[in-house]
Amino acid sequence: MVxxxxxxxxxxxxxxxxxxxxGDYGILLAVQMLMPELGVAPENTVFVSGIGCSSRFPYYxxxxxxxxxxxxxxxxxxxxxxxxxxxxxxxxxxxxDALSIGGNHLIHALRRNVNLTILLFNNQIYxxxxxxxxxTSEEGKVTKSTPMGSIDxxxxxxxxALGAEASFVARTHDLDRKHMTGVFRAAHAHRGAxxxxxxxxxxxxxxxxxxxxxxxxxxxxxxxxxxxxQPIRFGADGHSGVVMGSDGQLRIVxxxxxxxxxxxxxxxxxxxxxxxxxLARLSHDNHSPTPxxxxxxxxxxxxxxMVGAQLAAAAEKKxxxxxxxxxxxxxxxxxQPS
Amino acid sequence: xxxxxxxxxxxxxSHVVVRFAGDSGDGMQxxxxxxxxxxxxxxxxxSTFPDFPAEIRAPAGTVNGVSSFQVHxxxxxxTTPGDVPDVLVAMNPAALKADLHRLDxxxxxxxxSDSFEERDLQKAGYDSxxxxxxxxxxxxxxxxxxxxxxxxATEPLGVKSRDSERxxxxxxxxxISWLYSRPTEPTIKWVESRFKxxxxxxxxxxxxxxxxxxxTSELFDHPYQVKPAPLPAGEYTNISGNVALAWGxxxxxxxxxxxxFLGSYPITPASDILHELSKHKHFGVRTVQAEDEIAAAGMxxxxxxxxxxxxxxxxxxxxxxxSETLSLAVSLELPFLLVDIQRGGPSTGLPTKTExxxxxxxxxxxxxxAPLPIVAAYSPGNCFDAAIEAVRIAxxxxxxxxxxxxxxxxxxxxxxLLPDPSTLPDISVPFATETNHVAPDGTAEFWxxxxxxxxxxxxxxIPGTPGLMHRVGGIEKEDGTGNISYEPANHSTMVHLxxxxxxxxxxxxPLATIVGDEDADLCLLGWGSTWAAxxxxxxxxxxxxxxxxxxxxxHLNPMPRNLxxxxxxxxxxxxxxxxxxxxxxxxxxxxxxxxxxxxxxQGLPFTAAELVAAIKGVLAGE
Numbered sequence: 001m002v003x004x005x006x007x008x009x010x011x012x013x014x015x016x017x018x019x020x021x022x023g024d025y026g027i028l029l030a031v032q033m034l035m036p037e038l039g040v041a042p043e044n045t046v047f048v049s050g051i052g053c054s055s056r057f058p059y060y061x062x063x064x065x066x067x068x069x070x071x072x073x074x075x076x077x078x079x080x081x082x083x084x085x086x087x088x089x090x091x092x093x094x095x096x097d098a099l100s101i102g103g104n105h106l107i108h109a110l111r112r113n114v115n116l117t118i119l120l121f122n123n124q125i126y127x128x129x130x131x132x133x134x135x136t137s138e139e140g141k142v143t144k145s146t147p148m149g150s151i152d153x154x155x156x157x158x159x160x161a162l163g164a165e166a167s168f169v170a171r172t173h174d175l176d177r178k179h180m181t182g183v184f185r186a187a188h189a190h191r192g193a194x195x196x197x198x199x200x201x202x203x204x205x206x207x208x209x210x211x212x213x214x215x216x217x218x219x220x221x222x223x224x225x226x227x228x229x230q231p232i233r234f235g236a237d238g239h240s241g242v243v244m245g246s247d248g249q250l251r252i253v254x255x256x257x258x259x260x261x262x263x264x265x266x267x268x269x270x271x272x273x274x275x276x277x278x279l280a281r282l283s284h285d286n287h288s289p290t291p292x293x294x295x296x297x298x299x300x301x302x303x304x305x306m307v308g309a310q311l312a313a314a315a316e317k318k319x320x321x322x323x324x325x326x327x328x329x330x331x332x333x334x335x336q337p338s
Numbered sequence: 339x340x341x342x343x344x345x346x347x348x349x350x351x352s353h354v355v356v357r358f359a360g361d362s363g364d365g366m367q368x369x370x371x372x373x374x375x376x377x378x379x380x381x382x383x384x385s386t387f388p389d390f391p392a393e394i395r396a397p398a399g400t401v402n403g404v405s406s407f408q409v410h411x412x413x414x415x416x417t418t419p420g421d422v423p424d425v426l427v428a429m430n431p432a433a434l435k436a437d438l439h440r441l442d443x444x445x446x447x448x449x450x451s452d453s454f455e456e457r458d459l460q461k462a463g464y465d466s467x468x469x470x471x472x473x474x475x476x477x478x479x480x481x482x483x484x485x486x487x488x489x490x491a492t493e494p495l496g497v498k499s500r501d502s503e504r505x506x507x508x509x510x511x512x513x514i515s516w517l518y519s520r521p522t523e524p525t526i527k528w529v530e531s532r533f534k535x536x537x538x539x540x541x542x543x544x545x546x547x548x549x550x551x552x553x554t555s556e557l558f559d560h561p562y563q564v565k566p567a568p569l570p571a572g573e574y575t576n577i578s579g580n581v582a583l584a585w586g587x588x589x590x591x592x593x594x595x596x597x598x599f600l601g602s603y604p605i606t607p608a609s610d611i612l613h614e615l616s617k618h619k620h621f622g623v624r625t626v627q628a629e630d631e632i633a634a635a636g637m638x639x640x641x642x643x644x645x646x647x648x649x650x651x652x653x654x655x656x657x658x659x660x661s662e663t664l665s666l667a668v669s670l671e672l673p674f675l676l677v678d679i680q681r682g683g684p685s686t687g688l689p690t691k692t693e694x695x696x697x698x699x700x701x702x703x704x705x706x707x708a709p710l711p712i713v714a715a716y717s718p719g720n721c722f723d724a725a726i727e728a729v730r731i732a733x734x735x736x737x738x739x740x741x742x743x744x745x746x747x748x749x750x751x752x753x754x755l756l757p758d759p760s761t762l763p764d765i766s767v768p769f770a771t772e773t774n775h776v777a778p779d780g781t782a783e784f785w786x787x788x789x790x791x792x793x794x795x796x797x798x799x800i801p802g803t804p805g806l807m808h809r810v811g812g813i814e815k816e817d818g819t820g821n822i823s824y825e826p827a828n829h830s831t832m833v834h835l836x837x838x839x840x841x842x843x844x845x846x847x848p849l850a851t852i853v854g855d856e857d858a859d860l861c862l863l864g865w866g867s868t869w870a871a872x873x874x875x876x877x878x879x880x881x882x883x884x885x886x887x888x889x890x891x892x893h894l895n896p897m898p899r900n901l902x903x904x905x906x907x908x909x910x911x912x913x914x915x916x917x918x919x920x921x922x923x924x925x926x927x928x929x930x931x932x933x934x935x936x937x938x939x940q941g942l943p944f945t946a947a948e949l950v951a952a953i954k955g956v957l958a959g960e
Contacts, residue, residue, distance in 0.1 A: 012809070014821065043804045048640070051812075059809050059822065064801040066643055066670070067811025068636070069662050075633035079640025079648065080801070082626060083599050087644065087801050105636070108629035307624055314619035321621030323592055323759040326585060330575050331524075332756065333379045337571040 002039040009042055010035040012062040018053060023174035023200035024121065028060055030180040031119075038088075038188055045088045048077040050097035053128045054121035054200070057092040071102025074109035074118065078303075081114050085304035088188070091118040095136040096126050099155050103135075110166040113192040115302040119184070120157055120197050121174075125206035138285060158280035158295060161195040162273045168194035169276060169296040173214055174201060179292065186294055192302040212287035226279070226293035231263035234289060242282065250278045252289055268297045348519045348563035353412035355420030356514060359437045360429030362395050362405045365507035370407025372511055372528060376520040378576035378753050381566025382411040385870065387419035387943070388749045392606070392689045399461035404436040411518070413565040417717070417870035419750065421945035425517075427510055429453060429484070431462035438474075447477040448513065450506065452485035480557045484509045484548075491547035492540045504537075505544035512548020519563040522549060570755060577754040579718040579747035580607070583677065584614035586725025588621050591647055593726065593765045594733055597622045599646040601637035603630055603656060606689040607745040608679040611651045631656035635663035635676065642672045643810070645769065645800035647729055651677040654696050655685065657740075661704055667738035668708040668836060670810045671787075671796050674738040675728055679748045682941045691941025692745035694866045695917035700740045701895060701924065707833050709840040711735070712894040714742040716869035719754035721747060724892065730765040734846070735839060736795045742894070744916070746867045746943045770797035770806055775818075784808055787820040794839035796820075843896050850889050850898035858885035860956050861908040863933065865891040865921055868914050868944055875949035884957055894921070902929040910956050912936050914949055 010032045018024045035045070045063040049055035051070035058065030068076045073091045081089040091109075098106045098120050109116060125143070126132040132145040136157060140149040161169045168190040172183040180198065187194035199210045208215075213222040224234040224242070233241035233255055241255045241263040255263065267275070276296040283290040315321075356373065360366040367388055374386050387408040396403030410420035426441045428434040430453040441447060454469055468474055469481060485502075488509045492502040508529070515522060522545075529541045552558060577585075591598040602612040602625065616625045624646070628634035635650045642648030650660060657678045667674040680696045682688030700712050711731050715724035721743055728741040773782040774797060786808040787796050799806040808820060816823035817831050852861070854876050864872045869890055876888045889904060891897060905911055905925065911933040913922035919935030926933050936952045938944055 014809075041804070042807050044802055046644075046801050059811070061809075063807050064643075065807075065809035065811075066640075067809065067813065068639075069666050069812065072632060072636045072663070075628065075636030076640035076643075078626070078633070079599065079601060079637035079642075080644045081640075082624060082637070083597070083641035083644040083646045084801065104629055105633050108633065307626070311619045311622060311624065315622075318620040321588070321592070321618060323589055326588060326618070326621075327575065327756045327759075328573070330577070330581070331375070331379070332573050332575045333381065334573055335381060335566070335569045335571050338568050 003041040005036045005042065007032045007036060010062055012060055014059045016060050017056065019204050021203040022053070023123065023202070024054055024057070026174045026177060027119070027121065027180065027198055027200065028057060030177045031184065032061070033177070034181050034184050038185070040088050044086065045090070046077075046080055047090045047092060048073045048080060049092040050094075050102055051128070052094040052097045052126075053202075054092055054094040055097060071097055071100070072105060073097070074102060074105040074116065077116050078109055078112070078114045081116055082304045082307050085115065085308055089116050091116050093118065093120050095120065095122045095124060095134045095157065099135040099157060099160065103160075107160065107164040110161055110164040110193045110195060112303040113167050113300050115192055115304050117184070117187045117194045118196065120195065121200040122157055122197050123200045123202035123206055124209050125202050127202045127205050131205040156280060157197045159277060162277045162280055162296065165273055166195045166296070167192045167298050167300045168294070169280075170195070170294045171197045171199070171292050173199040173210065173292065175214055183294065186297065190297060192300055210286050212285075213290045222289050224282075224289050224291040226266050226268070226291050226295065228266055228268040228294065228297075230266055231260055232266050232291070233263055240289065242279075250282055252282070268294050270296075271298060346560040348561040351562050351564055352414065353410065353416065354425065354518065354562065354564055355408065355410045355423045356425045356427070356518075357406055357408040357423035357437060357440065358427045358510070359404055359406040359433035360507070361398055361432065362391060362393070362403045363398060364405070364429045365504070366405045366407050366429070369507045369511045370409055372525050373514060373520065374409050374751060375528070375576055376515065376524045377409070377411045377564075378574070379524045380521055381569075382564055383414065383416050383567035383569060383753060384409060384411045384576075385416055385419045386410075386751045387746070390690055397461075399430060399432055399458055401432045401436050401462060404433050406433070406437055411564050413567050415567060415569070417873045418943070418946055421947050425514070427514060429506070429510065431458050431464050431468070434468065435462050435464065441477065443476055445477055446480065447474060448480045448482065448510075450484040450510070451481035452483045482513065482551070482557070487547060487551060488544045491543045495536065495539050495543060497536060497540045502540060502544070505540045508541045508544040509548035509551075512545040512550075513552045516549045516552030517558060517561050519561050569753065573756045574753045575756060576751050577719055578749060578751040579715065579721040579743055580610040580679070580749070581614055582719055582754065583715070583721035583725050583743060584611045586722035587615065587649060587729070588618050588623060589722070589759070589762060590726045590729035590765065591621065591623065593762055594647060594729060595766045597624065597646045598649060599638060599641035600625045600649045600651065601628050601634035601641070602626075602651045603628050603634045605631070605653045605656050607681055607748045608651045608653050608656075608677065610748065611677065611679070631659035632663065635660040639663055639667055639670070639672065639674055642674050643670070643800070647673065647675070647733070649675045649677065651679070653679050653681050653689075654683045654687070654699075657696060657699055657703070664710065664738050665704045665706070665708050666812050668704070668710055669812050671736045671836075673732040673736055673798070675732050675741060676738060677741045677743065680742060680744040682939070688941040690745065692867070692943060693916050693939060693941060694742070694744050694868070695920065695939070696742065697865075697894065697917065697920040697924075700742060707837060709837050709895065710737055711739045711840055711843055711896070712742060713739060714866045714892060714894055715747055716866060716890060716892060718747050718750050718752050722754075722757070726762065726765065727892070730763065731843060733765060733767045734795065735793055735843060736798055737840065742866060744867050767798065769803065770799035771803060773805060785818050785820060786810060787815055788818050789835070794835060794842060841896050844899040847893045847896070847898060849900045850891065850904055852904060853888040853890070854880060855885040855887050858887040859909040860885070860953065861887040861889060861905065861911050862949075862953070863889050863891070863905070863911055863913045863921070863925065865894055865915070868916065871944035871946050871949050872914060874946035875953060878946060878950050879953050884953065886953055891921075897928070905929055905931045905933070910934070912952060912956060914944055914952065916943070
């Protein structure tokens, strides 16, 4: 039976305490609005987060939840998902949480393909600690800890995920609930690890970081909407497109110059993550055309079920565990009463 | 070969300590292990001490690469692997150099004389051949050309001489098996099941050749025999601490009627628990080899939140990394077990050598006020019971527990009387299934931090339970509701509640008991693997009519509630520890007693003699 719920069933009684105007509100609303559509029950849903502004998210969902340790949410959520493949497990994390202190856990959860839906709120700044640069901040970024500008080369979150051969990788942003909902729905439907980067505005410490791409007047020329099976084109009337050069490099071209047939057709189901990786690296800043949508969505065995299958196979072969025979398994001898 | 009567009757001896020493590649651990198994099946009491380097293959023939296995077999109850070997089997000069100083001053020294060539001697750092000068004159030296005899024995099978090298440990095993009248069947059966084809045949030929060599050569006057020990009747197996601990966890899952989830990262000397548990998937045991120590703990805690028994196994360096997870588990008040197989430290320290110096980090190694229960195993077999006890406390009190073992218990083995599974305790706890509070407006609610008034444990409501959805986290929680709270008075309440919950466990653990003379002036206070050496030392000194008392702790936090009263009865308190006096400082602080430490940090267990000397020193008023 499909549970019938409303947004109210998914909303906890806790007061939401993000800064007024924070992009996190939009994401929370999108998730709370989506959940009733997924046909799942709040009691079978777990939200696990790390530390950071975004990681307060589980407190606001009327589900099971854990606000855990900085960076460790993918590991803790792996424990939940492997122990209980029957549960829907979501991971809420940020750019510092997932890519700095928790980078190791993120890539290993992705490579194992644990059945998790990972939402990474990328605001390119440390908000909760009041404004230091993050592993996704652009080079030259002036913050409290980088008064002369950051000299760190930033991570591209999608490239990291694709490098770990994540089976589902997507990007969306906090201003478009419809787009978010579509991506989250697909991420939830995917079996295995789903990784979603959400460009999220921190209006206190990094306001307008994505305006170059997401501002109303910029969107048409800067946002590339990836659709599986469709040529990749964007801009007013689709005048721009993406082609692959003979050197293997992706380039942005005028469609009028090359013809529609020359455009790269997006294939999210390609087994090889190479092309998705190139797409992820099409833009290196927040002022260039940037792809959104589902970069990759491929089937690969999910870890929790594979663990369960080994248990079932062992029980099939050896029968259910019996303590007495376990204790005798290394050979025994009898000492007779004297 | 065993059927025909021997022309030389075995001499009965009460016990013997044999030390096999050779190069890391010589198979000494296997040889010792087989000798042990045969002795166990024969019915001796025994205790073993594998002693090997951290390097998998240190340069061959060097002292650094020496791997040894010491076994004590006896016709009476023993607890230690013996202070001083009666027999040393040295497969090369390096082994001789490394271990000769341990041998009894009139001990039997059996050497593989084929490996005492110029080059071998050089690698071991000998200027002259000790077999040719008189440096070994105090010992009974038996030189056997084991390499060439093994070659000759395996040649007819078509074994190349280089390959026959690998069977020479079985030749040595054959010699010692004859010398101590061990039954050969268990070893032959084991070789047949373990090896195949030419390797099997070669090992069997070498073993038989060694056995027959003992019988036919004139090198030994006669064999010896150590009669079976009068152990309590029942069914026994030879068990190491790590296997016992793993089986204890399997049993705990069975007794709690919950699946075991192990998150672990390979680390010496704890990895064998991961290996062992990975074999028992048919018990519903899930094992994940995590990307690091932190993730291993995190996964186990996640599994605990989801309703499994979350366990993580590690050694000192890993315990340091898991500290943040323990703190979160203290705050979340979820059942969680961390198993620490202690080794020499700090840092990488002595990965394959034993030490018991993690008591401080177990007790205090977390930020802020984060008390948790600590259980310590005292013998290889006791690791089984300690695992069940640690899980029992974790489940009942919804708390992280640290279970301490060490490298000596982990790898050492002893005969273990199999417990009857039907007599093991029921340690199951109920999950919360109903709301537990009614709001002023009449709404039924679930308060995740509404405690059991007796145990102070909070309810364990697992995902999948309708109506009990709740959030937990590392931020301070409001007493009762579990909602985020930064209230000063509430934080104080919660810190005190968490402390009171752990302290209250003292009412749920056995009282401390005194072994030996209750009216003695001196009491030894021990914990962990020092049990074996203390037991031997107490027996020895009491046989010499000295009055000695002994208390051994299995619960280090909280401690038995009568411990302070007991300690105050004694004039002298000695605390033997494989650290610089960690428990000693705790009991001094806790009970205001004038306890004195006896310490050893050589990567080795105490010998009984060391503790006998310490006891006599105190009683002589030194």
